[in-house]
Amino acid sequence: MQNIAQSIADFLKMTQMPTMIDYLIIVAIFVLLVITFKNLFYPTKNKIAHTEIPKPAVTENAPVEALVPAKETWEKRLFKGLGRTRSEVWGKIGSILGSKKLDDAMIDELEEILFTSDLSSTLVEELLENLKSVNLAEGEDHLSHIKSFMKNKMLSSQERVNTELYKFDSNFQGPKVIMIVGVNGAGKTTTIGKLSTKLKSQGAKVVVGACDTFRAAAVEQLEVWCNRAGVEIVKAAEGSDPTGVAYDAVAKAKEINADYCIIDTAGRLHTKSNLMDELAKTKKVMSKVLPDAPHETLLVLDAITGQNALRQAEEFNKSLSLTGLIFTKCDGSSKAGSAVSIVQSLDVPIVYIGVGEDVExxxxxxLDHFLNALLGIEA
Ligand SMILES: Nc1nc2c(ncn2[C@@H]2O[C@H](COP(=O)(O)OP(=O)(O)OP(=O)(O)O)[C@@H](O)[C@H]2O)c(=O)[nH]1
Ligand SMILES: [Mg+2]
Incomplete structure (x- = not known):
């Protein structure tokens, strides 16, 4: 036995194979290395921080609303959206007026600012004359007098805005066909996306007609909005006749008893008569399916366009007899005065206003909310 053990030991020595003790030492070194590595790169403190469960801010029995951040009201959103316009033009008017009496120097300063506001020159002059001669009523200041002046210019048109176009209820008689037109990039498709999302969320059945068959990817852009909103889209291949798509969309809306049918159209310059004729034809075709269609023909105006917006509105109105306007991008650096001039000169109301790219x-x-936000009057 002793001989066998001696022979194994001799054999191991000869072959230099590690003994059991060598193995144990190697394992111990390995374990030590692992522990050192782990502490170096993953200290215990961090591990706890990662797995720590944050304490709930409210107790389990708190109402659900407390867990959802309160939504901003539209008035606040509008006020914020018009912030740039206020800081560049209308807010300055407020700071000149203060509560003081108007003197000649103040009138000159006002005139200078008003001529940069995109109000037509006739309206600026009328307003200045008005401010010079006004006897302010009890509790009225100059700023609220400017608000009344602008309100009077827009009120008779604005009173015709049909709120059914935004607020859907079960008494609604559809399908109501809304045709959306405007120059390139004014915000037509985005507005349709926002609007159909809003109407659908109130329970309305909406069909959207993708009549911009001209611009590559226009249909896909609209389709993304429609899929998100869960509303039906009627479309055709790029290059198809837009008139046919409009016809099919209204027919679909009629067939499925939809509440709204919203027609997107390709952007075009108001100076291109052939493209304006195409819109007039598209409008006419819809009435073959529903005699009163389209019930609304709305022109989208990028508020930043300024005085040129009046020219656009006049030309589109001439070809299509507009029933309303949509002012988009009022969150940009628009002067907003053109809104007053266009409504007054065309006698067409503003139906919707956009102050950003979100649905909300x-x-x-x-009108009141708009003028308050424009002039910085807190409601
Ligand atoms: N900041 C801001 N951006 C807007 C608003 N409305 C639209 N836009 C942006 O304006 C850009 C053009 O919008 P579209 O909806 O594609 O305009 P369109 O009139 O359909 O354009 P065409 O189909 O090419 O004629 C997009 O980047 C929109 O996100 C708005 O109220 N505020
Ligand atoms: Mg578009």
Missing amino acids: DLDIFN
Whole structure:
């Protein structure tokens, strides 16, 4: 036995194979290395921080609303959206007026600012004359007098805005066909996306007609909005006749008893008569399916366009007899005065206003809210 053990030991020595003790030492070194590595790169403190469960801010029995951040009201959103316009033009007017009496120097300063506001020159002059001669009523200041002046210019048109176009209820008689037109990039498709999302969320059945068959990817852009909103889209291949798509969309809306049918159209310059004729033809074709269609023909105006917006509105109105306007991008650096001039000169109301790219950034136009936000009057 002793001989066998001696022979094994001799054999191991000869072959230099590690003994059991060598193995144990190797394992111990390995374990030590692993522990050192782990502490170096993953200290215990961090591990706890990662796995720590944050304490709930409210107790289990708190109402659900407490867990959801309160949504901003539309008035606040509008006020914020018009912030740039206020800081560049209308807010300055407020700071000149203060509560003081108007003197000649102040009138000159006002005139200078008003001529940069995109109000037509006739309206600026009328307003200045008005401010010079006004006897302010009890509790009225100059700023609220400017608000009354602008309100008077827009009120008779604005009173015709049909709030059914934004607020759907079960008494609604559809399908109501809304045709959306405007120059390139004014915000037509985005507005349709926001609007159909809003209407659908109120339970309305909406069909959208993708009549911009001209611009590559226009249909896909609209389709993304429609899929997100869960509303039906009627479309055709790029290059198809837009008139046919409009016809099919209204027919579909009629067939499925939809509440709204919204028609997107390709952007075009108001100076291109052939393209304006195409819109007039598209409008006419829809009436073959529903005699009163389209019930609304709305022109989208990028608020930043300024005085040129009046020219656009005049030309589109001439070809299509507009029933309303949509002012988009009012969150940009628009001067906003053109809104007053266009409504007054065309006698066409603003129906919707957009102050950003989110769904929540569109609402029906409310004259009081708009003028308060423009002039910085807290309601
Ligand atoms: N900041 C801001 N951006 C807007 C608003 N409305 C639309 N836009 C942006 O304006 C750009 C053009 O919008 P579209 O909806 O594609 O305009 P369109 O009129 O359909 O354009 P065409 O189909 O090419 O004629 C997009 O980047 C929109 O996100 C708005 O109220 N505020
Ligand atoms: Mg578009």
